[in-house]
Amino acid sequence: MRYLPLSDADRGEMLARIGVDNIDALFADVPKDKLLTKPLDLPRHKSELEVERHLGRLAARNVPASSVPFFVGAGAYKHHVPASVDHLIQRSEFLTSYTPYQPEIAQGTLQYLFEFQTQVARLTGMDVANASMYDGSTGTGEAVLMAHRVTKRRKAVLSGGLHPHYADVVRTLSRMANDEVVSLAPDVRAKEDIFAAIDDATSCVVVQSPDVFGNLRDLRPIAEKAHAHGALLIAVFTEVMSLGLVTPPGEMGADIVVGEGQSIGNGLNFGGPYVGLFATRQQFVRQMPGRLCGETVDAEGRRGFVLTLSTREQHIRRDKATSNICTNSGLCCLAFTIHMTLLGEAGLTRLARVNHANAVKLADALDALPGVSVQTAGFFNEFTVKLPKAAAGVVEALAAKGVLAGVPVSRLLPGAGLDDLLLVASTEVNTDEDRAALVAGLKEML
Amino acid sequence: MLNRSGQIAGRSDDATSAGGGAHPTFTGNRALQQEEALLFEIGRRETTGIDIAEPEAFKPRLNGLERKGGVDIPGLSEPETMRHFVKLSQKNYGIDTGLFPLGSCTMKHNPRLNEKMARLPGFGDIHPLQPLSTVQGALALMEELSRWLLETTGMKAVALSPKAGAHGELAGMMAIKAAIDAKGEGATRRVVLVPDSAHGTNPATAALIGFQVKPVPARDDGWVHVEDVKALLGPDIAGIMLTNPNTCGLFEPQIVEIAAAIHEAGGYFYCDGANFNAIVGKARPGDLGVDAMHINLHKTFSTPHGGGGPGSGPVVLSGRLAAFAPVPYLKAEGEGLTLVEHDAAAAEGEAPFGRITAFHGQMGMYVRALSYMLSHGGDGIKQASEDAVLNANYVRACLSDLMSLPFGDKPCMHEALFDDAWLKGTGVTTLDFAKAMIDEGYHPMTVYFPLVVHGAMLVEPTESESKASLDLFIAALRDLAMAAKDGDATRFTGAPYHAPRRRLDETRAARSPVLTYRTPEPVREAAE
Structure with missing residues (x-):
């Protein structure tokens, strides 16, 4: 077996050195009748070539985003990731290292985490960011728990524009922790009256922008209202690239900013691994979940980095920890940091403009189709269109023709009476031909 | 490379840290051991390593929420980016660097075939909300993985x-x-x-x-x-x-x-x-x-x-x-x-x-x-477990005369736990011992966990180590253990001497946390 270096001769010598006759003597504490005597019902080992063939066959049954005109978003976005990103994250010293608990031999990881935290703080307009969460949705759940710790209240108000899966994550966690959640109804035009839901028992208001329908939301009045009641504003995003072009939540009064960072540096991967971004104000830093990397000096006075404020964390505080998170999204942070470094402000803002321009172009083309109307007035790279029939069937039919048109709202919100709505995303990867294919396909269908 | 205090980053006049009387260098680099400044010290706001054309003129539809004042994130060209991150990588220890006996963490070999497979476009480039008819292979993979997990666990x-x-x-x-x-x-x-x-x-x-x-x-x-x-x-x-x-x-x-x-x-x-x-x-x-x-x-x-x-x-x-x-x-x-x-x-x-x-x-x-599972097969995953247990017991058996076992000399599973009773009176702590292992080219074992054992050292070699690799590791640990017992405390208390950094001040980091880079602004600081 190519991954196992010991030979049978080695094994024999080692058993002798240990002083036992056979390997099962080392498993003596396993109850006799529980030690497996027959092989498991699993195939025998395979060569590299055989594994490639087997998995290659499975992969070939899927339709990759880059092989078709592709407009699917709703929380994960198809962007171009530079070749150097994927090369660098596969450096052994990054790929095969552990959480940097021994900082003297983990300065590489620690320094990029420090750079990552700084990039995230600047992007979101906040003071501090942590070294990542699993993804945007679990980060949102953690943000709500953090708000409860800060305010010592236990009621969260969720905007109807929050991604329904994110809302489900928050509701599941809150139900289990016996915390209260008020969920506003989804509203494609973002006309919800969120102010009415905020009162003196409210711990936090959770608002996404761009929201799940694509609407860009002015968070300032919501922040004002929340703060007037002693509540926090949690600003959520699922498309981090929007921050290249749109007023950051930190400038609109958000207390915690949390979102999905997949768009920068990370592929679609059928939903994971992704990277949750989490930022807040300096005053709340000790209530934050997750790892934090901080600057310090070594015994010779040289600058270095360490994991810090770990008295918040589970390995020290156990049942009093701010979160149970341990492993996070290390390598995905690295991919984010590298891609962000390549972009810089100049590249990011231009890329964001291209995304927006492509979406505007597509929105105008779709809006011109008879029976189709764009529902979203202000958006970044994703918007909602209303179709004259159920969107799910249209998407399925277009998929059969080789166009992945978007996400039917009914996939996220079944039974909500929003079956004729379709979420459409357009990023820098879409060409004029892609857009033409979607427009033509829809026209034929309707 | 100047750091923000205007000093050459990493420069040190303590010759011991350079490994035996070496001259300090101008750059603070030591041949392949190179210092690297922060992105925020070397990047430029106008620089980008991505070529993308500006879109044709269009009317933005951002609901009046255009970002003003920029993003203040510097960029690097591609060659500079490569060097920045390659240099950072060289300050890290990974499984491919050497034996990584971090107990409870199972630092076994990461086969590169797995990386290649995960990057097949049919897996890496599919969206979680695509129509399910277009991802049947992905669902089949999830089902096959489930079958392996259920068969191996009996759940x-x-x-x-x-x-x-x-x-x-x-x-x-x-x-x-x-x-x-x-x-x-x-x-x-x-x-x-x-x-x-x-x-x-x-x-x-x-x-x-x-x-x-x-x-x-x-x-x-x-x-x-x-x-x-x-x-x-x-x-x-x-x-x-x-x-x-x-x-x-x-x-x-x-x-x-x-x-x-x-x-x-x-x-x-x-x-x-x-x-x-x-x-x-x-x-x-x-x-x-x-x-x-x-x-x-x-x-x-x-x-x-x-x-x-x-x-x-x-x-x-x-x-x-x-x-x-x-x-x-x-x-x-x-x-x-x-x-x-x-x-x-x-x-x-x-x-x-x-x-x-x-x-x-x-x-x-x-x-x-x-x-990994397909490569090992049912036969290989069993062998891997046995080899992991064998390797841990071999390390235990070869060190038990020098280092103390908290629960007596009985077989362990995949990791061997030592306590610090054997270090009593040496002036060397578990942490010191771990840091001295770094100088020997090893990642330390897990230390001070589990909490129920005083000064715990939890060694998990995994099945990925050859007997020769284990023998060298054991010899190194024996040498260190004997040095500790012989009163050579400075080899430990000042360790590591040869790593990219000497011991780092964690108390200082926690007392006044600096979690993001702040561009030095001497004028404003003076005014405060």
Whole structure:
């Protein structure tokens, strides 16, 4: 077996050195009748070539985003990731290292985490960011728990524009922790009256922008209202690239900013691994979940980095920890940091403009189709269109023709009476031909 | 490279740190050991390493929310980016660098075939919300992985979506809570037993969803005793969270009796599967009475740790909990597969407790783990467990005359636990010993965990080490141990001497945390 270096001769010598006759003597504490005597019902080992063939066959049954005109978003976005990103994250010293608990031999990881935290703080307009969460949705759940710790209240108000899966994550966690959640109804035009839901028992208001329908939301009045009641504003995003072009939540009064960072540096991967971004104000830093990397000096006075404020964390505080998170999204942070470094402000803002321009172009083309109307007035790279029939069937039919048109709202919100709505995303990867294919396909269908 | 205080970063006049009387260098570099400034010190706001054309003129539709004042993130060209991150990588220790005996973390070889497979466009470039008709191969892969996980654990169902081990714990404990609520016992069954030796995530997870954590005290043999558990059982018991093999590296011999006692009391048995890698193919948690167990694909099934993630923590469930598995989950439909993505779509007899993440979990890790499983086969995964246990016992046997074993000279599983009794009077602590290992070219073992052992040193060599590699490691540790006993304390207390950094001041970092880079602004600072 190519991954196992010991030979049978080695094994024999080692058993002798240990002083036992056979390997099962080392498993003596396993109850006799529980030690497996027959092989498991699993195939025998395979060569590299055989594994490639087997998995290659499975992969070939899927339709990759880059092989078709592709407009699917709703929380994960198809962007171009530079070749150097994927090369660098596969450096052994990054790929095969552990959480940097021994900082003297983990300065590489620690320094990029420090750079990552700084990039995230600047992007979101906040003071501090942590070294990542699993993804945007679990980060949102953690943000709500953090708000409860800060305010010592236990009621969260969720905007109807929050991604329904994110809302489900928050509701599941809150139900289990016996915390209260008020969920506003989804509203494609973002006309919800969120102010009415905020009162003196409210711990936090959770608002996404761009929201799940694509609407860009002015968070300032919501922040004002929340703060007037002693509540926090949690600003959520699922498309981090929007921050290249749109007023950051930190400038609109958000207390915690949390979102999905997949768009920068990370592929679609059928939903994971992704990277949750989490930022807040300096005053709340000790209530934050997750790892934090901080600057310090070594015994010779040289600058270095360490994991810090770990008295918040589970390995020290156990049942009093701010979160149970341990492993996070290390390598995905690295991919984010590298891609962000390549972009810089100049590249990011231009890329964001291209995304927006492509979406505007597509929105105008779709809006011109008879029976189709764009529902979203202000958006970044994703918007909602209303179709004259159920969107799910249209998407399925277009998929059969080789166009992945978007996400039917009914996939996220079944039974909500929003079956004729379709979420459409357009990023820098879409060409004029892609857009033409979607427009033509829809026209034929309707 | 100048740092922000205007000094050459990394320059040191202490010749010892350069390894024996070397001259300090102008740059602070030492040949291949190179200093690297922060991105924010070397990047430029106008620079980008990405070529993309400005869009043609158009009217923005941003609802009046244009960002003003820029983003203030500097960029680098591609060659500069390569150098920046390659230099950073060279300050890291990884499995490919050398033996990585970090107990409980299972730093085994990460096969590159797995990386290649995860990057096939059919896996890496598909969207979680594409029509299911366009991702049937991905669903089939998830089903095949599930079959492996269920066969190796002997359990009834698996929830794949947890994003890491602690997230799997959370999912498992939520399933337990849901099962208790379904019986109408939610108000009374609130106590979860957690042994003192447990990973910190266990009590943190239980507390997160409102359980009251009650510790099971440690015994001096390193095992959890069924009578200690029974003494804590009552009508308020929700369950126990037990690691097996446990964090002392021992298989719990009374596990079957403990499971029976918990079940008898109306509770559930959560097993922390962090150490499952010792028993794959040898024993099945389902046969031992376990109700829920997460599996760290990044430990047992070799997906890379990546400097702290991403992980993946599928949780397997017994028949008593299977109905409560969270959405999404797989289901056969016609000739293909579908995903149940909403509670409301559950079939009769299914009662999903909700959703724990936006999408379907860590697909990238599923591919890597299945690639590992297929490569090993049923025969190879059993051999891997045996070799892991053999290697740990070999290290234990070869060091037990010099270093002290807290629970006597008995076989361990995949990791060997030492305490610091043997360092008494040497002036050397466990931490010092660990730092001296760095100078010898090794990543230290896990130290000060488990908490139940004084000055713990937990050594997990994994099955990836050859006998020659182990022999050298043992020889190095013996040399260090003898030096400590011979009074050569400075070799330890000042260590590491040869790493990219000497010992770092963690107290200072925590006292006044600097968590982001702030551009020096001398004028404003003076005015304050």
